Amino acid sequence: RSLGLATTDLMLQAPAQIASAIQHRAAALGYQLVIAMADLPGFPSAQAAVNDLLAQRVDGLLLNLPLQNDEAQALDQLCGQLPCLFMDVASDAAVNRCQFSASQGARQGVEHLYALGHRQIALINGPLTSVSAMQRFQAWQSVLAEHQLAPHSVHQGDWSAESGYQAVRSLLPDNLPTALLVANDQMALGAMRALHQQGIQIPQQISVVGYDDTAESAWYQPPLTTIRQDIRLLGKQSVDGLVAAIQSQQGEQLAPLSTELVVRETTA
Numbered sequence: 001r002s003l004g005l006a007t008t009d010l011m012l013q014a015p016a017q018i019a020s021a022i023q024h025r026a027a028a029l030g031y032q033l034v035i036a037m038a039d040l041p042g043f044p045s046a047q048a049a050v051n052d053l054l055a056q057r058v059d060g061l062l063l064n065l066p067l068q069n070d071e072a073q074a075l076d077q078l079c080g081q082l083p084c085l086f087m088d089v090a091s092d093a094a095v096n097r098c099q100f101s102a103s104q105g106a107r108q109g110v111e112h113l114y115a116l117g118h119r120q121i122a123l124i125n126g127p128l129t130s131v132s133a134m135q136r137f138q139a140w141q142s143v144l145a146e147h148q149l150a151p152h153s154v155h156q157g158d159w160s161a162e163s164g165y166q167a168v169r170s171l172l173p174d175n176l177p178t179a180l181l182v183a184n185d186q187m188a189l190g191a192m193r194a195l196h197q198q199g200i201q202i203p204q205q206i207s208v209v210g211y212d213d214t215a216e217s218a219w220y221q222p223p224l225t226t227i228r229q230d231i232r233l234l235g236k237q238s239v240d241g242l243v244a245a246i247q248s249q250q251g252e253q254l255a256p257l258s259t260e261l262v263v264r265e266t267t268a
């Protein structure tokens, strides 16, 4: 018996750690895991990964790939009767999903900074092609708006540490925000390096909030305050949901998973 995982680039920390968690749970339930990585963003690469897995006759499919609703539905149809669970789609996509609540996570970051007194908050986004990045961005903006705030500035990253570094390099020294909300921990790592290089102290001069709580985030200097997506739990829920769908031959509609604010030493 085997499960397929079609995943986005495993060079990224969160998807790599998610794949590990999925593998653990699949093995515990007696399933082999077959992984196909989409090496480029965009539909053709996603479709190729799914076709690879179908050719290997897996019993069910997990898709940790950013997909627009029509793309997700097209892949769902491509799989026919084979149970599929999508992990990076909008909450109104008409497919089975297993994912964290982006609106909850984004709210936790903004409310934490607001409660500390921050009003000049810059945003570092994930890529425009990512559904979850756009959900986090929209939710940040709407929670800021609830407090009559607009972002200090908006920066476009691509999930990589380097893009977080470049975002901070683009800030003007005489117009710094008091806090950064970063769409993932990997970009926060690069952002913190750029701040450090410029002699800007964290958290005395600027606070930083990440997103994910990957395994390394507690080991940043200083240890990163972030929004925790419990990756082990995601692995368990997604595999359990998929296996239930395989056994019942019915779609499983899973409730969104909760995120949690983890306060460490990059916010004050």
Ligand code: IPT
Binding pocket: 008, 012, 013, 014, 015, 064, 066, 087, 088, 130, 132, 159, 183, 184, 185, 211, 212
């Ligand atoms: C999402 C991560 O939060 C982000 O850091 C990035 O790695 C992205 O994946 C890559 O697609 S988590 C995903 C389940 C939406």
